[in-house]
Amino acid sequence: MKKTGIIGYGWLGARIANALSGKYTIYATTTSQEKAAELNAKGINTTCAGFPDYQLTETYPQWNEIKKLDILIITIPVSEKSCCVSSLYNRIQHLSSFIGDFKGQMxxxxxxxxxxxxxxxFTEEDVPLEKVSGERMIKNRYPQANILRLGGLMGDNRLLKNYNVSNPDFAVNHIHYADIAGILFKMIEDGTENCLYNVTAPMHPAKFQVLDAQKNRVTEVEEETGIKGKIVLSSKLVSELEYIFQYPDPRKFHEIPQE
Structure with a gap:
């Protein structure tokens, strides 16, 4: 059984681990000693590790488990929106020290x-990875890395009705976590490397249409009427991976049973 490491066992990391656990042996990292102990007690080999955005006096230690892993999934934030470019550089340097010269699927x-x-x-060509600092830094160090640009993470307790919503006539670019796991599984099984994909549900209703569905209200306008804002297309992923979305319509995410 292949061994998969998940760096960042948060909301998404936990759901990916749950989806893949029957198929792969899971190793994980979390920033809390308490959570690491809890996960280890459940049989998930977990290491406590955080990646600060400031310089350290010593090199960040390498993950003891890294040489066992065939696959590595990184879910920690590596975007300029999470910190400035210099801080992002520090964070990625620490991450690189932690995983060393990992050669497996990433x-x-x-x-x-x-x-x-x-x-x-928008398609992937509109913003090449070379123009995105975090993506570029990772690719320069690990050319085999696949980069998945995820839309708004939804499913379980994450529903649009639970958030403060602005611009209700703007399109959503949402993705159900089950499809993220499904795409990862497909790419792992195919041995895919060095790809950049948008990962959004193929349907992009307006926010008010999603809210109406979740609140059992009748939408009074046609589907294509009055929708504004950016739409991030996942057509490249669908074409190249031949992936069929389990949950293509964000208006129906609330109907999916919670795990």
Missing amino acids: FLMSSTGVYPDISKE
Whole structure:
């Protein structure tokens, strides 16, 4: 059974681990000693590790488990929105020290936030990874890395109705976590490397349409009427991976049973 490391066992990391645990042996990192002990007690080999955005006096220690791993999934933030470029550089340097010269299959969870907030349909070519500092730094160090630009993470307790919503007539670029796990599984099984994909559900209703569905209200306008804002397309992923989304319509995410 292949061994998979998940750096960042947060909301998304936990769900990826749960989806892959029957197929791969899971190793993980978390920033809390208490959580690491809890996960170890559940049989998930977990190391406590954080990656500060400031310089350290000593080199960040390497992960003891890294040489065992076939696959590495990075879910910690490596975007300029999480910190400035110099701080981001420090964080990625510490991450690189932690995983060393890992040669296996690698996945970096990035974000569709790299695209500007303008009313346009975006593909990966509109913002090459060379223009995104975190993505570029990772790729320069690990050329085999796959970069997945995730839309708004949804599923379980994450529903649009639970948030303060602005611009209700703007399109959503959401993705159900089950499809993230499904895409990862497909790419792992295919041995995919060195790819950049947008990961968003193929349907992009307006926020008010999603809210109406979640609150059992009738939407009074047609699907394509009055929708504004950016739309991030996942058509490259669908074409190249031949992936079929389990949950293509964000208006139905609330109907999916919680785990």
